[in-house]
Amino acid sequence: MQQADVTEVSEVGRRADREAGTRTEAFQRLADQHLEASYRLAYAILGNAADAQDATHDAFVTAWRKWSTLRDLSAFESWFARILVNTCRNRLRRLFRTRPLDLSDELRATAGDAYRGSDDRALIEAALATLSADHRIVVALRFYRDLTVEEIARWLSLPAGTVKSRLHYALAHMGQAIDGADGEKPG
Amino acid sequence: MNERVLEQRLEGWYADQLSGMTAPASLRASVANIPHATQRPFAFRISPAWAMILLLGLLLALTAGAIATGAIRLPGDALSTDEMLITVDNRILAVDVRTGASRDVAHGTLIALSPDRSRFIRAVSVFAFECYVTKVDGTDERKLDACGSNASWSPDGAKVLFYDGGFFIADVATGQVKHLPWKESFKDTGTGSWSPDGRKVVIPALGQLVIADADGHPLGSIPAAAFGPRWSPDGRNVVWWELNGNWIVSNAEVGGAQFGKDVISGAGMFPAWSPDGAQIAYITGHSLRVVDSDGRNDRLLDDHAYPYAPGPQWSADGSQILYGGNEAESGISGGPMMAIDVATGASHVVFPTVSFNYAW
Numbered sequence: 001m002q003q004a005d006v007t008e009v010s011e012v013g014r015r016a017d018r019e020a021g022t023r024t025e026a027f028q029r030l031a032d033q034h035l036e037a038s039y040r041l042a043y044a045i046l047g048n049a050a051d052a053q054d055a056t057h058d059a060f061v062t063a064w065r066k067w068s069t070l071r072d073l074s075a076f077e078s079w080f081a082r083i084l085v086n087t088c089r090n091r092l093r094r095l096f097r098t099r100p101l102d103l104s105d106e107l108r109a110t111a112g113d114a115y116r117g118s119d120d121r122a123l124i125e126a127a128l129a130t131l132s133a134d135h136r137i138v139v140a141l142r143f144y145r146d147l148t149v150e151e152i153a154r155w156l157s158l159p160a161g162t163v164k165s166r167l168h169y170a171l172a173h174m175g176q177a178i179d180g181a182d183g184e185k186p187g
Numbered sequence: 188m189n190e191r192v193l194e195q196r197l198e199g200w201y202a203d204q205l206s207g208m209t210a211p212a213s214l215r216a217s218v219a220n221i222p223h224a225t226q227r228p229f230a231f232r233i234s235p236a237w238a239m240i241l242l243l244g245l246l247l248a249l250t251a252g253a254i255a256t257g258a259i260r261l262p263g264d265a266l267s268t269d270e271m272l273i274t275v276d277n278r279i280l281a282v283d284v285r286t287g288a289s290r291d292v293a294h295g296t297l298i299a300l301s302p303d304r305s306r307f308i309r310a311v312s313v314f315a316f317e318c319y320v321t322k323v324d325g326t327d328e329r330k331l332d333a334c335g336s337n338a339s340w341s342p343d344g345a346k347v348l349f350y351d352g353g354f355f356i357a358d359v360a361t362g363q364v365k366h367l368p369w370k371e372s373f374k375d376t377g378t379g380s381w382s383p384d385g386r387k388v389v390i391p392a393l394g395q396l397v398i399a400d401a402d403g404h405p406l407g408s409i410p411a412a413a414f415g416p417r418w419s420p421d422g423r424n425v426v427w428w429e430l431n432g433n434w435i436v437s438n439a440e441v442g443g444a445q446f447g448k449d450v451i452s453g454a455g456m457f458p459a460w461s462p463d464g465a466q467i468a469y470i471t472g473h474s475l476r477v478v479d480s481d482g483r484n485d486r487l488l489d490d491h492a493y494p495y496a497p498g499p500q501w502s503a504d505g506s507q508i509l510y511g512g513n514e515a516e517s518g519i520s521g522g523p524m525m526a527i528d529v530a531t532g533a534s535h536v537v538f539p540t541v542s543f544n545y546a547w
Contacts, residue, residue: 024222031218039210044201053214060218124200143194144201150352157277159296159310159336160351161378162543175188 027067030076031060038084044144045088045137047129055091059084081155085137092133127174135170138163265305266323268503271537272297272307273524274544279309281323284502284509284526284537284547293325299338299347300546306359307546308338308347318349320359331357333364337378342385346401350378354390356403367403369393380417380425382439389416389425389439396427398441407441415457415498419480420464424450427458434458434469436480451482457498461505466529468499468508475499475510477529488527489534493541500547506530511541 038059043052062083070079128136141152149167153160266272270281274297282289295311298318306328310318318334319327335349347357354367369392379390387406390397396409396416416427418439428434436450436458455471460480468477468488475492478485492499493511500509508529512522522541527534 027222028219031221032215035210035215035218039214040205040208043208044205049211053211056210057214057217060221064221120196121200121203124196128200139197140201143197144205153336154316157296157311159298159544161336162296165543171190171193175190175193178188178193 023067026073027064030073030080031063034077034080035060038080041081041140041145042084042088044140045085046091047125051091051095055087056084058091059087062087078155082157085141085156089133089137092136123178124174127177130177131170131173135166135173138166139170139174142167264323265303266300268304271509271545271547272300273538273542275538275540275542279307282524282538284507287537289538291325292323293321295319297544297546298335299340301340301344302342303344306344308340310334310336318357320362329359329362331362331364333357333366335378339378339380339388341381341401342383348379348381348388348390354379354392356388356401365403367399369397378415382418383420383422387418387441389418391416391427396425396437398439407446409437409439409447411435411437417458417460419460420462426460426467428456428469432456432471434467436467451480453478453482453485459499459501461501461529462503463505466505468501468510470498470510473513475508475527477508488529488532489525491522492525493522497543497545500545502526502547509537509545509547512536 035056039052039056042055042059043049046052046055059080063080066083070076128139131139137156138152141147141155142149147155149160149163152158152163156163266281269283269285271284272292273280273282274295277294277296278291279293279295279297280289281292293309295309298308298310300307304323306320306322308318308331309321310316316334318331320329320331321327331347333349333351333355335351335355337350339348341347345359347359349355349357349364354369355364356367357364367390369390379388381388381401386401388399388401388403390399391411391413392408394410394412396411396413397405398407398409399405411427412429413427414429416425418425419436423438423440424436425439426434426436432454433452434455435452438445438448438450440446453469453471455469455476458467458469460467465480466477467480468475470476470492473490473492474487475489476485476487488508489510491513493513498510501507502509506529507526509524509526512525523536524538524541524545525534526537
């Protein structure tokens with residue numbers, strides 16, 4: 001091999017290393033920037049710190065494994081949000097399979113507390129817990145992240161009509177659950 | 188509970204729960220370490236030409252193998268009337284309603300199936316929402332210039348009325364769109380629909396049902412906070428529903444003495460005409476019901492239906508109705524897709540999970 005060839009191959013290798021290093025730094029910088037918001041969104045969807053921490057971590061691992069597919073770094077937020085939401089959805093579905101969904105007793109007990117004058121946060125929490133994974137996700141994106149229906153649709157790759165339908169159903173379901181629980185509170 | 192009150196309580200709940208919350212230091216540390224602890228993403232450089240050749244070779248080999256082993260069958264030019272399309276996990280499947288057998292058709296979300304069952308509109312989203320006209324063999328015919336979440340195909344298959352916050356009509360042959368001036372109602376109004384002769388559309392605009400010609404020029408309107416209007420097969424009436432849970436049949440003969448007047452109404456959502464126009468299927472609570480189009484003979488078909496859009500859909504011969512089953516039966520996110528024989532009430536599971544996007 002001629003000297004010029006060796007130099008050229010070495011330069012190609014160095015350039016590849018530099019590019020890889022730059023990409024790694026970019027991932028670390030973006031992950032750091034979005035960590036807090038991602039953790040809070042995972043908490044909003046999953047409802048507890050332990051699951052939120054695990055889901056956030058798993059989502060960033062997935063993002064790193066798919067890192068070479070993200071060509072436009074400015075699109076990181078929506079790209080990663082989709083990974084995070086999917087991770088949370090899978091986690092919720094696993095949780096639903098291992099936990100009973102009927103929280104009517106909890107709702108009734110909570111309604112009693114609310115009626116007695118304590119705040120109604122627990123009632124909202126219990127009603128949220130009765131929602132399916134897909135419904136809980138659109139509710140969190142709409143009322144925690146304050147995204148519009150169109151933005152949620154883009155994040156989730158869903159038609160806007162589907163997002164609206166899920167929101168409508170989720171609110172109706174929660175309202176019915178709360179009204180039902182309130183209706184059975186101690187007189 | 189009032190929906191607006193619940194929305195405010197939800198916003199307050201999230202604010203209480205999450206304001207000031209910070210990610211644990213252990214999470215920050217573990218995320219920072221991911222590139223070092225996890226194998227670097229595999230990447231190599233290859234010219235686009237070689238990539239295309241390799242990809243085509245791989246696809247040919249896989250397809251030939253799948254055909255040889257019978258794993259896939261070559262589709263015809265159109266779906267049979269026994270097959271429905273359904274979206275599951277961003278895949279569009281063709282499902283045989285009789286047997287439940289399914290096959291993969293394309294990725295994305297089903298928006299609408301053409302009247303001749305040869306094509307469908309699918310939406311895909313990478314970072315922008317895009318709509319394609321796709322043949323039922325899964326190959327794309329063309330991309331449309333705009334994309335909507337709901338659509339109604341004209342009877343001749345030449346145009347599609349879309350809804351996506353506003354309304355527009357797309358020309359299937361060219362992909363070009365014409366935006367209509369009306370705004371949506373305050374909630375998911377669904378798309379409008381075409382008259383059976385394809386000369387008019389009905390649009391659920393803000394505060395009114397607009398009847399326009401096929402180019403979107405208004406012909407008349409009916410004051411209504413209307414959702415999902417559908418034209419009767421005889422072209423005389425439209426059925427629509429409102430958020431308080433009532434469905435209404437209104438006369439849609441623009442210029443006639445009865446135009447805009449209510450014909451019949453009832454309690455329920457997602458009303459759908461039978462193909463012959465003799466019956467209307469609808470959902471009320473968790474019940475799937477059918478009523479004759481004169482308002483008589485209202486009867487329960489199933490009291491375990493799932494109250495989701497797009498609601499019940501009739502088979503082409505009007506003998507069966509496709510609908511979502513009850514949530515409680517699966518316990519996760521909706522029950523199975525069900526089909527029920529209208530005459531006998533016999534029902535069976537078509538697909539194990541409900542979908543928001545299906546067409547039969």
